[in-house]
Amino acid sequence: MTKKVEALAKCTTRIDFLNLIFPGSGTKNKYLEVIFSLADEDKYNSFTIPKKRGGSREILAPIDDLLEIQRALSKFLMACYHELYGDIGTPSHAFLKGKSIISNAKQHKNKNFVLNIDLENFFPSITFGRIRNYFIKNNKLKVEPEVATLIAKIACYKGFLPQGSPSSPIISNFICQILDYKLIYLAKKTKCHYTRYADDITFSTNLAAFPKELAFWENDQIILSDILVDKIARSGFKINHNKTRIYDKYTRQEVTSLTVNKKVNVSRKYFDDTKAMAHKYYKEGNCTISGKPGDYHKILGRFNFINQLEKYNNKLIFKKNEKNTPKNILSNGKDVDVTKQSKQANNYISLTNNSKNHLLIKYHVGYDYLSARERAYSTFLYYSTFIINEKPLILVEGQTDILYLKSALKNLYKKYPELIEKKEGVFNFKVSFYKQSKLKRYLLNISPSGAGILEVLKPKYLFPQYAKCSSSPVIILLDNEPIKGNPLGDFNGEKDLNNGYITIKKGMYPNSKCSQSLLERLQTNKFFLLVTPKNAKEKKSDIECLFKKSFTDEVKFSRSPKNGEIGKEAFSKIVEKNYKTIDFSKFIPLLDNLKEIIEETKK
Numbered sequence: 001m002t003k004k005v006e007a008l009a010k011c012t013t014r015i016d017f018l019n020l021i022f023p024g025s026g027t028k029n030k031y032l033e034v035i036f037s038l039a040d041e042d043k044y045n046s047f048t049i050p051k052k053r054g055g056s057r058e059i060l061a062p063i064d065d066l067l068e069i070q071r072a073l074s075k076f077l078m079a080c081y082h083e084l085y086g087d088i089g090t091p092s093h094a095f096l097k098g099k100s101i102i103s104n105a106k107q108h109k110n111k112n113f114v115l116n117i118d119l120e121n122f123f124p125s126i127t128f129g130r131i132r133n134y135f136i137k138n139n140k141l142k143v144e145p146e147v148a149t150l151i152a153k154i155a156c157y158k159g160f161l162p163q164g165s166p167s168s169p170i171i172s173n174f175i176c177q178i179l180d181y182k183l184i185y186l187a188k189k190t191k192c193h194y195t196r197y198a199d200d201i202t203f204s205t206n207l208a209a210f211p212k213e214l215a216f217w218e219n220d221q222i223i224l225s226d227i228l229v230d231k232i233a234r235s236g237f238k239i240n241h242n243k244t245r246i247y248d249k250y251t252r253q254e255v256t257s258l259t260v261n262k263k264v265n266v267s268r269k270y271f272d273d274t275k276a277m278a279h280k281y282y283k284e285g286n287c288t289i290s291g292k293p294g295d296y297h298k299i300l301g302r303f304n305f306i307n308q309l310e311k312y313n314n315k316l317i318f319k320k321n322e323k324n325t326p327k328n329i330l331s332n333g334k335d336v337d338v339t340k341q342s343k344q345a346n347n348y349i350s351l352t353n354n355s356k357n358h359l360l361i362k363y364h365v366g367y368d369y370l371s372a373r374e375r376a377y378s379t380f381l382y383y384s385t386f387i388i389n390e391k392p393l394i395l396v397e398g399q400t401d402i403l404y405l406k407s408a409l410k411n412l413y414k415k416y417p418e419l420i421e422k423k424e425g426v427f428n429f430k431v432s433f434y435k436q437s438k439l440k441r442y443l444l445n446i447s448p449s450g451a452g453i454l455e456v457l458k459p460k461y462l463f464p465q466y467a468k469c470s471s472s473p474v475i476i477l478l479d480n481e482p483i484k485g486n487p488l489g490d491f492n493g494e495k496d497l498n499n500g501y502i503t504i505k506k507g508m509y510p511n512s513k514c515s516q517s518l519l520e521r522l523q524t525n526k527f528f529l530l531v532t533p534k535n536a537k538e539k540k541s542d543i544e545c546l547f548k549k550s551f552t553d554e555v556k557f558s559r560s561p562k563n564g565e566i567g568k569e570a571f572s573k574i575v576e577k578n579y580k581t582i583d584f585s586k587f588i589p590l591l592d593n594l595k596e597i598i599e600e601t602k603k
Contacts, residue, residue: 004079009142017147021072034065035150040158060162066154070167073154077170084140091180094198095169101256102264102312104197108204109260111193114253115203115215117224117232118243122199123161123168125237126175128152131161134175172198179235186231190214197256201232204255215246222246258309265309271373274302278380282467285388296384303377307439310373370443378443379461385444386456386474387467391432392598394475395446395453397487400572401477401543402433407579408546408587415588418595431594450478450487457527473528473601475594480531481540488531528597533589544568546586547575 093104187194190211534541
């Protein structure tokens with residue numbers, strides 16, 4: 001089906017097209033005013049960012065009114081592109097659903113030779129005239145001249161595609177169709193693979209010698225063949241010869257900054273630099289990235305990128321292991337049906353590159369079984385979450401507990417200004433809550449259960465001698481069940497905490513590699529164990545016990561629902577919605593203890 005493409009071909013006027021990308025009634029004159037009445041200088045905000053290998057790149061960010069139009073244009077053209085070519089039917093890997101620098105790089109994995117070519121001034125070389133003519137003359141699109149002019153006008157800044165506009169990437173993919181067809185033909189003729197990621201062109205081959213029809217060495221210089229240069233030039237682009245590279249299999253081969261010799265991965269230098277940045281962050285609270293000040297978010301971005309490659313490679317290992325040794329995928333060695341193993345793996349695939357014979361695929365792998373890169377990421381997550389936390393952090397057994405606590409605080413906000421405030425009708429929590437995720441569960445081994453959250457006390461991380469440590473506490477809230485076999489009973493023995501809390505000191509970090517000075521700081525007013533209140537007659541309590549029985553009976557709440565009763569999830573939504581009218585008085589002792597812990601850490 002080509003509904004979008006057919007609708008585009010039927011547009012004969014500007015208004016027709018604007019009605020297409022902005023469906024619904026109402027005048028479209030406001031869009032025409034932005035497109036045609038404003039000068040280009042007034043449509044964009046200009047700034048520069050440093051290039052990876054020196055110099056700077058100008059970014060042109062559209063103003064909000066133009067941004068809305070360009071986003072609508074991009075969304076529509078993306079749908080047209082998908083109808084015509086599909087998501088994976090072209091050699092382009094940039095700005096397309098299901099594609100990335102990873103999908104681009106993996107096409108050239110484990111090859112004898114890799115050739116990289118960079119196109120000079122990629123976006124600026126795609127001009128107003130090229131865009132307009134492409135949409136008019138393309139036989140698959142058949143756009144009316146007035147509409148093609150409007151598309152080019154929306155997309156261009158001073159007659160060319162600006163870098164920073166949301167519509168530039170998809171338009172560049174349309175324009176580069178001509179280039180891609182020519183280079184695919186040349187690649188097949190020379191027995192090579194070809195892909196393009198925006199302005200990065202890559203050829204690779206397993207031939208014994210790189211084909212001279214594409215490039216060759218002469219006096220220690222790489223010379224691109226006349227036919228290759230001509231095809232690129234005839235497609236309207238110029239080559240940046242300073243960035244042309246040929247790699248053989250004995251050197252580190254790179255494609256879009258990823259190594260591709262045996263597997264797709266970030267370079268060792270990139271990983272080592274990221275670890276060094278994290279180490280400085282632990283010691284000083286800051287770092288530098290490419291000579292500029294860095295922070296937590298930038299380091300996190302680098303670790304996320306590294307982990308993306310770890311997941312990709314581990315997924316390949318899983319598939320191979322599933323095929324060759326289906327009964328040995330899980331770490332416990334049990335004979336588990338392959339279908340069940342696959343279902344579990346799909347939740348979060350990240351195997352451990354630990355040994356050839358022992359691959360793990362489960363959530364609770366533990367620090368010892370993570371790869372070196374996963375360990376570094378795990379260390380960073382632990383430090384930034386639990387050691388340098390800005391606000392007091394609360395860990396709970398289940399995610400519904402967070403909704404209960406937030407609802408109680410909003411109801412009692414006047415009583416607890418140290419924990420929450422309300423400004424202009426908006427609540428601001430002065431405490432934070434640990435949010436579970438599959439990634440954190442895998443890397444930190446912390447799961448949503450009593451025993452699971454106690455894993456926060458069992459890391460094996462190596463931090464610098466003088467690593468910074470915030471004064472904000474980490475508070476573990478457990479159900480008050482001082483019975484052997486339950487998390488509290490197993491951790492603290494069958495001792496009653498008298499509805500209160502303890503500072504966790506004994507038994508902390510039994511196998512830790514932390515420096516002694518950091519351990520001493522962590523064991524002094526940093527980690528606390530808090531329990532839900534219970535009366536003298538009760539042997540145990542959980543957070544649901546803090547709601548009045550009349551209320552839980554009214555809504556038919558049950559921990560094991562049946563016959564029209566509701567469970568925790570549905571109950572938590574009712575609490576969240578009706579926090580203003582619910583009686584939270586039984587939460588007061590718990591919140592008092594929470595307040596006392598925070599005040600104690602400030603002394």
